[in-house]
Amino acid sequence: MKRTIILLFALLMLTPSQKASAWGREGHETIAKIAERNLTKRAKKRIENYLGGHSIVYYAKWCDEYRHTPEYKFTTYWHVAPVDAECRYTDDLLDPQKGNAIYGLERVIGELRHYKELPDSAVNVNLKYVIHLVGDMHCPAHIKYAGRNMKYDVKFEDKYHKPHKFYVHSVWDNEIITTARIWSVSEWAEELDRLSPAERRAVTEGTLRDWLHDAAVCCEKQFDIAKPDERLGQDFLNEAVPLVESQILKAGHRLAKVLNELFD
């Protein structure tokens, strides 16, 4: 009995830092908020009709909330975007049993190209995948680099400057954002969304696979700035926050581009 209790306690202690849902709530909703600010009026209206009157921000985290259910378990691996040694996605990286973010996105975007012929419920769920997975493929910890060890712990200093042991994955998903950025989602989106039209065009040029390549190249610095067992304080945040914010900004604009192309 005592051993069981100790084991249960140990498991409970382990779970929060080992949980892996890209970006957490703040990141996903800020990406969706930036996208929403850049949707055309017509696209926004059509999309919200399919989302039962809700916004894309409202459903930004939906895929993480339902991925454990029997109905959506098949999307478990859709939250990860694999790349090869050149930081590129190729079809060789696809495990057909599992899928991945690019596979999932290409599939559902392909279906949404004919959204008027789909049942409303199919448009609704496919939209939720797009809103979420464009975010996931821009998250440093959700890009799966060939030959890289991404499963290790670091000592991350929280807002009280006390180092705690964290799974490096959850530092990128949650801890950087919740330590360094305490704005609301709308405020953070407002601060980030300041690209010129030319910058916006440059960021949104290309395909999903090009965007993943760009994300993988930019996020490769994660291995230099957060090494196994390293103590990560303000110096780390000074490098990590601009990377996280740049990824969130790009993801937001790219999500808007996909949605405008489909629904405007």
Ligand SMILES: [Zn+2]
């Ligand atoms: Zn996810």
